[in-house]
Amino acid sequence: MNYDNQKLIDMLAAEYVLGTLTGSARKRFQRLMLTSTRIREATWIWEQHLNNLASSIQSEQPSDKVWQIISQRIDASKPIQSSTDSNVIKPKAHIWKAWSLIATAASIILAVIIWQPQAPVQPTQQIALFKDATEQPLWFIDIDEQNLSIKASDKLVARNDKDYQLWMILKGQDTPISLGILPKDGVKSLLKDSRFSAQDIALLAISLEPIGGSPTGLPTEVLYTTELILL
Template sequence: MSDRDDKDMLAAEFVLGTLDRDERDRVHRQRQHDSELEQRIGEWESRLAPLADEIQDLTPGPDLLPLIQQRIKAIEDAARGDTASDAPPSTASVTPLHRRLAFWKAATGLSSAAAVILAAVLLAQPSPSTSESNFVAVFQQDDRQPAFMLSVNLEQRRLHVRPVSAEPLPDRSYQLWIKHDDLGSAPRSVGVLDDDLSLDQAALRDYEPELLKHATFGISVEPPGGSPTGQPTGPAIHGYLYPTEPSGGQRL
């Protein structure tokens, strides 16, 4: 993926509100002297603004926010070693909860982070650097913030894996899989993500574009170096490719 594509993705995340505070501050500073980034941010704001007119207002119950805040407080207390908290999860879960809460506020009116990003992808207007060969998949579970985004150029058979909320795991590896009837009943490994959660951009070079367009992709958590069995052994999240232009045709 080119620097131009990376900048466009960064602008989209900035507008969607999926960046944490430090990342958002960095983008805010960068846009002051980066005219291309400023233009991209403006384009994404224009693309997403009409979505709000199509969504009916939904008022949450009065007890929802206090319950969320109570749960976050319980996690923070547990992280500080307060034994009075119930079922303390790991310290690492505190920051994602705060980030998710901020994202819910930013994405009011849409049911999940995937809905926001997918709507943006499907409604995005063409730019000079895009073509009908460009597709994107979002990997998330339930209504959680997306863990990864996968972009694929079918013409060049090149991919780009971008972590959104996912972070490197100690003593674990992420592995990308592809599944299609033409490949048999079992998923096939595309590759193990590197320490920086990237993957060889040519990993899909042996697959036909039409197969890629209709395949199911998955990312699983595996032992270091990847699955020892040749099949997914850990928790997995799945995604499908969607065109980045309306003219590219939607997946049925």
């Protein structure tokens, strides 16, 4: 399948959130979510649409007899009452109508999203992951409004005679901007630079530096680069 096709991504994301994507197809989609920003964004969009739709339906507390029937259906060892039993309660018509409304509305939303241009969605989270040549994770960065929370992986074999420095390269600019020294183990928080803006960042990079950081204000030896991921 062509997972670069946005219409296909939207259809799979909708089925995943609705729960109709099952078996190996669902597992494959979950693996794709780990590596594809577009797939994560499409899934997030559908979660928002359907959560808003579900929240518009007024909840109703089932009666004790309804709970009894549900319990009997879950536990096959319990006798299930005959349909002629006066205690059996048939589902109320308005409950089925509500579920029918949700299914119909979900289908309409799917058609609108697939066949019409989508408005930009504001990302809810910004992260970055640096890996080595063997795809081992080294540093994970979680960005909020004020700070960069950086966690060093236990796979990192750090040099004690050097420091690792984080840089950002802005679009249209050649000069990297230092964001601070990275931790060699554990977690460290760095104050976010005022110029740190997701839409302006072209690349993040890590350089190997003397203890204390770059003596020139520029990267001495660039080791790793990665892109900022928007969720």
